Amino acid sequence: MLTRREVVIEKPFQDRRYNDHRRKVQSALPRIDAGPPREYPHLILKLKKLRLEKDRQGKICEDNIKLVHRMAIIMRTKRLDNINTAPRG
Template identity: 40%
Template sequence: MHRSYQPMKPVTNRYLQQRWDQNNYENHRRRVTDALPVVDTKGVRTPAHIQLKLKKLQLHHERLSAIDRDNRRLTSKVADIFGSKGLVDHQNQYHLRSLNADRRREELLSISRQNQAIYHRITSRQSEYRHQLWLDDWERAERWREDISRYPRGPAEKQRSCRKVKFAAAEDGERSTSCSNTSTNRS
């Protein structure tokens, strides 16, 4: 710090003013260090009705009472089983029955009636195709083809079915052929 103290305002005694200013400054520094925060950053205190959660406790107690009731029921059943002479009731006295069975049966009946009606309609119709005309037309076309062909089909098919076979038992180098229609020997 500078040797001579220069006060802000004109004073009669500079040393006293310096002492007072120093005293004020120390008081100010002490108050700053002792100051508490003005903004509360702790957060809001949780209300008691939220901390306790009565509904959750009630549900927990109801669940425990249901468990106790089921346990009592099971223990009574086990006691009845031990009290009996080991007989097991394994017969069901009820028959499974669908609530929708009648409606499904009606739908199946209506579908079968519709199928029967379709079948009768199909079988009662006369065919629109004339099979006999097709056969006659085919025979006519075959006759025309045989008439206009240079080599008729009949003999060619007969020739194709004949096979030349050399038998091992043939004597003097004779060859014999066999056909599916007739068997002839050639030399």
């Protein structure tokens, strides 16, 4: 049984403390983050790798153009007739 002093003075503080505790318990969020990790765009899109690939493709195109020019010069100047007239056998 509560005394008159407890009912008048201490009970409202206890009730308020209890209600604050209940409110905090109900609004509590989990402390462990179980979601997926953040995705950083600079890690997904590798700009250096793209730049190196573009440079590599440019170098291949330049080499192909040089090769075509050299082949055109060879075809123009050093052409040999490779007709084999000898019978097989």
